[in-house]
Amino acid sequence: MKIAIVGAGALGLYYGALLQRSGEDVRFLLRRDYDAITRNGLTVFSVNGDFTLPQVRGYRAPDEIGTVDLVLVGLKTFSNQLFAELIGPLVGGNTLILTLQNGLGNEEALAELFGGERIMGGVAFLRSNRGQPGEVHHLGEGRITLGEYQCCNPERVEHLLGMFTRAGVDCRPTEDLKRSRWEKLVWNIPFNGLCALLRQPINLLLAKDACRRLVLDIMQEVITAANAQGLARPIAEAYAETMLGITYKMGDYHPSMLIDREEGRQLEITAIFRKPLEYGRQQEIMMPRVEMLATLLEQIQ
Amino acid sequence: MKIAIVGAGALGLYYGALLQRSGEDVRFLLRRDYDAITRNGLTVFSVNGDFTLPQVRGYRAPDEIGTVDLVLVGLKTFSNQLFAELIGPLVGGNTLILTLQNGLGNEEALAELFGGERIMGGVAFLRSNRGQPGEVHHLGEGRITLGEYQCCNPERVEHLLGMFTRAGVDCRPTEDLKRSRWEKLVWNIPFNGLCALLRQPINLLLAKDACRRLVLDIMQEVITAANAQGLARPIAEAYAETMLGITYKMGDYHPSMLIDREEGRQLEITAIFRKPLEYGRQQEIMMPRVEMLATLLEQIQ
Numbered sequence: 329m330k331i332a333i334v335g336a337g338a339l340g341l342y343y344g345a346l347l348q349r350s351g352e353d354v355r356f357l358l359r360r361d362y363d364a365i366t367r368n369g370l371t372v373f374s375v376n377g378d379f380t381l382p383q384v385r386g387y388r389a390p391d392e393i394g395t396v397d398l399v400l401v402g403l404k405t406f407s408n409q410l411f412a413e414l415i416g417p418l419v420g421g422n423t424l425i426l427t428l429q430n431g432l433g434n435e436e437a438l439a440e441l442f443g444g445e446r447i448m449g450g451v452a453f454l455r456s457n458r459g460q461p462g463e464v465h466h467l468g469e470g471r472i473t474l475g476e477y478q479c480c481n482p483e484r485v486e487h488l489l490g491m492f493t494r495a496g497v498d499c500r501p502t503e504d505l506k507r508s509r510w511e512k513l514v515w516n517i518p519f520n521g522l523c524a525l526l527r528q529p530i531n532l533l534l535a536k537d538a539c540r541r542l543v544l545d546i547m548q549e550v551i552t553a554a555n556a557q558g559l560a561r562p563i564a565e566a567y568a569e570t571m572l573g574i575t576y577k578m579g580d581y582h583p584s585m586l587i588d589r590e591e592g593r594q595l596e597i598t599a600i601f602r603k604p605l606e607y608g609r610q611q612e613i614m615m616p617r618v619e620m621l622a623t624l625l626e627q628i629q
Numbered sequence: 630m631k632i633a634i635v636g637a638g639a640l641g642l643y644y645g646a647l648l649q650r651s652g653e654d655v656r657f658l659l660r661r662d663y664d665a666i667t668r669n670g671l672t673v674f675s676v677n678g679d680f681t682l683p684q685v686r687g688y689r690a691p692d693e694i695g696t697v698d699l700v701l702v703g704l705k706t707f708s709n710q711l712f713a714e715l716i717g718p719l720v721g722g723n724t725l726i727l728t729l730q731n732g733l734g735n736e737e738a739l740a741e742l743f744g745g746e747r748i749m750g751g752v753a754f755l756r757s758n759r760g761q762p763g764e765v766h767h768l769g770e771g772r773i774t775l776g777e778y779q780c781c782n783p784e785r786v787e788h789l790l791g792m793f794t795r796a797g798v799d800c801r802p803t804e805d806l807k808r809s810r811w812e813k814l815v816w817n818i819p820f821n822g823l824c825a826l827l828r829q830p831i832n833l834l835l836a837k838d839a840c841r842r843l844v845l846d847i848m849q850e851v852i853t854a855a856n857a858q859g860l861a862r863p864i865a866e867a868y869a870e871t872m873l874g875i876t877y878k879m880g881d882y883h884p885s886m887l888i889d890r891e892e893g894r895q896l897e898i899t900a901i902f903r904k905p906l907e908y909g910r911q912q913e914i915m916m917p918r919v920e921m922l923a924t925l926l927e928q929i930q
Contacts, residue, residue, distance in 0.1 A: 526928055624823075
């Protein structure tokens, strides 16, 4: 399969490297890492074992790549206005576009430009960081929950599932991509938001009753908004407590948005906060705590 | 009038100095400033003109002062557990206690210890800072709104009003002290809280639509809780917009809680946030944004 990686950061480089290692024809659209990767290849430092790809196909512009079978989108969501420019030249008649980006609104934006029938989405649970140019660090997890944006092509899902599985990625199908995205937000909104705002790891948030209560209240707001979106199966209220239980075991974990703030990068406030707020409001669900958190994060951005 | 100043910080030193200058017999309970003040007196650097009191009566312990006509309480509210120890020895049969502290719950705590009939409260609008030992800086304002905790002794209010007026303080009576305290909170809760949390002056809060909206939403929560407390006259909803209009003219003003945070001091979260939340809840008024703000401030405390 001919695959283009658009947004070759910590996520795109990692999954792209795994796919190339398993035999796929992967083309990376590169900026910062272009010189290092085209000269010396790409090295993955991974909790599952390090490896180097000495020959990697890197490009500076999408029209040098041409049309592909699959575009894998790993862009930070605040760069979504570049979709047309970066992805347009890659799309032929049968091209699939799979976004592994954070939050909500990405499939919709891609569908508007390229048609909904070719859009797929994956919810990625990955801990990875960029290193020096030509390097990427895989710190943990890597699982992808994968589904169609529009109903229904089970063979196509099976095909991508097989591709990721061969590449060593724990990849699972979902028949309700929207639900999977909202489920991830139940965790992401409070923990990414509060940790980034307060510059504290998750165990400090959970150390005080009032703040633990706030986390649960935020989770309930997200669950209520999610369940107003016409999901096939609602998210149970108890999901919040379940998530909290899992989070206790994560110790002094720094969520990605906290790391983004610590390293001075832009925060993905629109996709993770403002889009969910917008979809909630469309169903007349108000989320005062999520709204306040988004506003406070924009204020420190 | 024999007056004891308990809590001789930026507020207590300033009002105490004005009262002594106008001829009252003022006794200061001192810790940090004891040596400097008993040796060299007290200097006020004021926007209204500097002055020095070369002779000031300073004491280390309240029983050295004995009973007085009036105790003026300027303690930071997180030291309210010291009321019995610091004020007890000063109280005789006819002693009045006037608290000029921030937030809610101070009159109640004093009334429980010393009886409600002798308690009065003043809402102080004062910008002052401690300087070197023996010095206090008056940066602006100074107005006091003064009233009875329990109904009703107009002569007593008149008497204190006259005393402050002679001392050069713009002092006005209120027949609804509770309302005056809540009115001040309509400004104090959003601006002290958000500025301290974000480490931003007020003009940065007002620069973005979403944050200005958040300020107004918080103000409305406070107004709703206030109006559930049985005030003689409700606070109008439009009061929020009025306050906002005044605030625009204050430029890059740093509210006192922001200064407290910048200088590493403890924040008055209980009196300014938790007590209003408690009084709200007693009337079944929930304040989700105020609650979230209190929780976030406790988290960085």
